[in-house]
Amino acid sequence: MGLTxxxxxxxxxxxxxxxxxxxxxxxxxxxxxRGVLARLGIQVLVSAxxxxxxxxxxxxxxxxxxxWGDLFGSSTPVVxxxxxxxxxxxxxxxxxxxxxxPTLTRHELPPLPSPGRRDQxxxxxxxASGLTGRVLVSLPVxxxxxxxxxxxxxxxxxxxxxxxAPEVWMQGVNLVPSxxxxxxxxxxxxxxxxxxxxxxxxGADTECVDGGTGQPQVETWLAKxxxxxxxxxxxxxxxxxxxxxxxxxxxxxxxxxxxxxxxDVYGAGVVLGGYMSPIFENAYVPFRxxxxxxxxxxLVHLASSSPPPVALWLQTSKADSLSYSSSAALLRAxxxxxxxxxxxxxxxxxxxxxxxxxxxxxxxxxxxxVQGFHA
Numbered sequence: 462m463g464l465t466x467x468x469x470x471x472x473x474x475x476x477x478x479x480x481x482x483x484x485x486x487x488x489x490x491x492x493x494x495r496g497v498l499a500r501l502g503i504q505v506l507v508s509a510x511x512x513x514x515x516x517x518x519x520x521x522x523x524x525x526x527x528x529w530g531d532l533f534g535s536s537t538p539v540v541x542x543x544x545x546x547x548x549x550x551x552x553x554x555x556x557x558x559x560x561x562x563p564t565l566t567r568h569e570l571p572p573l574p575s576p577g578r579r580d581q582x583x584x585x586x587x588x589a590s591g592l593t594g595r596v597l598v599s600l601p602v603x604x605x606x607x608x609x610x611x612x613x614x615x616x617x618x619x620x621x622x623x624x625x626a627p628e629v630w631m632q633g634v635n636l637v638p639s640x641x642x643x644x645x646x647x648x649x650x651x652x653x654x655x656x657x658x659x660x661x662x663x664g665a666d667t668e669c670v671d672g673g674t675g676q677p678q679v680e681t682w683l684a685k686x687x688x689x690x691x692x693x694x695x696x697x698x699x700x701x702x703x704x705x706x707x708x709x710x711x712x713x714x715x716x717x718x719x720x721x722x723x724x725d726v727y728g729a730g731v732v733l734g735g736y737m738s739p740i741f742e743n744a745y746v747p748f749r750x751x752x753x754x755x756x757x758x759x760l761v762h763l764a765s766s767s768p769p770p771v772a773l774w775l776q777t778s779k780a781d782s783l784s785y786s787s788s789a790a791l792l793r794a795x796x797x798x799x800x801x802x803x804x805x806x807x808x809x810x811x812x813x814x815x816x817x818x819x820x821x822x823x824x825x826x827x828x829x830x831v832q833g834f835h836a
Contacts, residue, residue, distance in 0.1 A: 544802050545795030546768060549729075549830045552800035553702050555770030559725030562699045563692040570694060577605065580631055583694060587686025590678040594658035596687060597627045598695070599637050601651030613696045615703035615833045618655045618687065618727070622710030623666045627656035634709070635817035639824050647836040649828025653695060657687045659715060668739035669715035670758060672747035683715070684723040701728040703833025707823070709733040709816040711740070713784070717773065721760055724769040729831045731823045732775040733816040737761050737787035761790045768799035774826045776819045778806035802826060
């Protein structure tokens with residue numbers, strides 16, 4: 462009986478209801494020590510079963526743990542590594558169309574919002590999108606050292622899942638600690654980490670797309686306004702092989718989408734538990750699957766019909782129903798110059814600890830494969 466199977470859920474709910482009814486009808490009476498302890502034990506048992514019932518329902522809805530082996534840490538971590546399309550280096554050698562990153566101009570940059578700190582917070586008003594939002598930045602060690610004054614740095618733009626906030630990249634998910642550790646082993650060079658706001662307004666699941674008239678233009682914000690703001694305030698490299706996206710769950714979708722639709726800006730992307738077309742919540746549906754605007758965001762079709770020259774590394778699991786089917790379809794559809802490397806877990810769930818564990822492998826791929834991130 463599987464952890465997410467309906468029979469297990471029914472069993473847990475039946476035990477909970479049964480324990481509650483038995484406690485109400487058959488609990489020992491009296492004020493003696495034996496009666497008090499028996500009633501206390503029943504209350505503890507019922508409370509534990511209620512918690513188990515809620516956890517089982519939530520786990521089935523969100524697929525945090527996909528199996529008993531996943532829950533207890535005894536599942537096989539990886540079933541296979543696969544690839545599709547071109548080699549990563551070949552993808553990055555193709556020159557894409559598009560305006561690309563801002564051209565390099567020598568000018569004095571404004572002072573940092575918080576000098577002497579690695580963590581910075583910018584408020585950016587986008588000229589192209591019309592959006593104003595927060596952009597969190599983690600600078601590499603030595604960024605403000607006068608000896609590095611003429612050095613420019615590659616950039617990872619990281620997208621959180623929904624619900625979430627940009628702070629998740631600075632406080633968890635193992636991104637900055639992994640970069641520091643791998644940098645010390647010369648697996649990747651110093652990197653500027655950027656976590657932009659993607660919910661407009663806060664709490665809205667935009668799926669990072671450009672909505673219609675009067676709706677947030679989040680894709681434009683991420684592909685144009687955020688890179689322009691970073692170029693105006695930080696010593697960022699200006700070639701697309703030095704710009705990569707990274708995201709998990711719905712943020713993984715954002716990473717794949719922004720990279721594949723804007724190869725002139727982003728040369729690479731890391732997709733953790735992501736999917737390959739937008740999944741809108743009822744509260745925000747800017748367009749329907751039958752609309753032309755939606756079809757632009759169908760990445761599996763794009764991979765086969767007009768593959769962009771970018772390199773992707775993606776993680777998914779056969780037990781992750783949100784991520785696996787579309788990720789596998791993208792891998793099958795990929796053809797040059799698109800390049801995809803993948804890690805397919807056998808039974809892991811859809812949760813942050815899985816993606817945090819995959820982070821060192823993904824970043825090592827980025828540092829050893831994508832030229833702008835070499836140590």
